[in-house]
Amino acid sequence: MTSEVFNVYIAVLIATIFGFVLVGSALIGNLILSPRQKSPHKGVTYECGMLPIGRSRAQVHFRYYLFAILFLIFDIEAVFLFPWAVSFVELGEQAFYEMLVFIGILAFGLLYAWKKGVLNWR
Amino acid sequence: MTYEEALFYVIAAITVAGALGVVTARNVIHSALFLILALLGVAAVYVLLASEFLAIVQVLVYGGAVTILILFAMMLTRVRDIEGPLDGPQRPFAALAATVFLGTTVLAVTQTEWRGETDEATVVTIEQIGEALFSTWAMPFEIASLLLMVALIGAIVLARGEEGE
Numbered sequence: 001m002t003s004e005v006f007n008v009y010i011a012v013l014i015a016t017i018f019g020f021v022l023v024g025s026a027l028i029g030n031l032i033l034s035p036r037q038k039s040p041h042k043g044v045t046y047e048c049g050m051l052p053i054g055r056s057r058a059q060v061h062f063r064y065y066l067f068a069i070l071f072l073i074f075d076i077e078a079v080f081l082f083p084w085a086v087s088f089v090e091l092g093e094q095a096f097y098e099m100l101v102f103i104g105i106l107a108f109g110l111l112y113a114w115k116k117g118v119l120n121w122r
Numbered sequence: 123m124t125y126e127e128a129l130f131y132v133i134a135a136i137t138v139a140g141a142l143g144v145v146t147a148r149n150v151i152h153s154a155l156f157l158i159l160a161l162l163g164v165a166a167v168y169v170l171l172a173s174e175f176l177a178i179v180q181v182l183v184y185g186g187a188v189t190i191l192i193l194f195a196m197m198l199t200r201v202r203d204i205e206g207p208l209d210g211p212q213r214p215f216a217a218l219a220a221t222v223f224l225g226t227t228v229l230a231v232t233q234t235e236w237r238g239e240t241d242e243a244t245v246v247t248i249e250q251i252g253e254a255l256f257s258t259w260a261m262p263f264e265i266a267s268l269l270l271m272v273a274l275i276g277a278i279v280l281a282r283g284e285e286g287e
């Protein structure tokens with residue numbers, strides 16, 4: 001039983017190793033092949049146009065924090081949907097209505113956010 | 123050493139390296155990226171422990187949502203690169219707290235009677251979790267949705283109040 005679980009994840013392991021090798025080889029290849037010439041103009045953000053002034057990190061209005069909160073909450077909803085989705089046929093009618101109530105309550109929260117204009121991008 | 127053991131040590135090394143990167147990186151954004159690496163490493167450890175569902179939750183909630191929250195918090199505040207040392211007069215207290223935590227952890231690890239072979243570990247499938255969640259624990263599950271809704275509405279009310287609209 002345990003080895004069955006691991007066998008599925010061998011594909012994940014191979015993909016992970018491939019990902020590391022791909023990024024690593026690209027970086028090393030760049031390090032070896034690219035010509036290097038230092039000049040202050042190479043540090044400028046834009047090749048032509050206006051010179052950027054000030055710091056690159058601007059302060060964002062905290063209103064946008066609500067988007068992060070919304071994402072977190074519906075992410076957790078997705079976590080609860082997983083065990084329901086894999087076995088809702090076997091679980092029967094009761095589980096279906098339980099999920100309906102769960103999604104309904106969260107949908108009310110989303111409706112409230114919508115009504116309050118949180119979803120407007122300003 | 124079996125290949126599972128070797129795999130565990132590689133994953134553990136990556137996780138610890140990520141955690142060290144969080145505290146040593148000079149740039150806070152780099153710290154956040156190292157944090158993602160450490161959290162994904164923990165998810166891999168969960169997979170090795172045959173806890174698939176926990177690994178999925180770890181990737182979705184910690185690797186995704188919590189790091190997004192941290193990055194948003196950095197964007198919202200006037201955060202700068204750390205120039206001077208971060209520690210001040212609280213240094214001895216920090217050392218004391220860290221020592222106590224280390225001592226407790228070492229004590230817990232050495233005092234626990236470990237179950238031994240990994241082959242004996244019981245695998246809990248996602249189907250079993252679903253069954254338990256929708257029959258025995260149906261009520262707490264519904265209450266969880268109420269809690270999430272309260273968090274959502276609370277966040278909206280707080281943000282709106284600050285804005286004065």
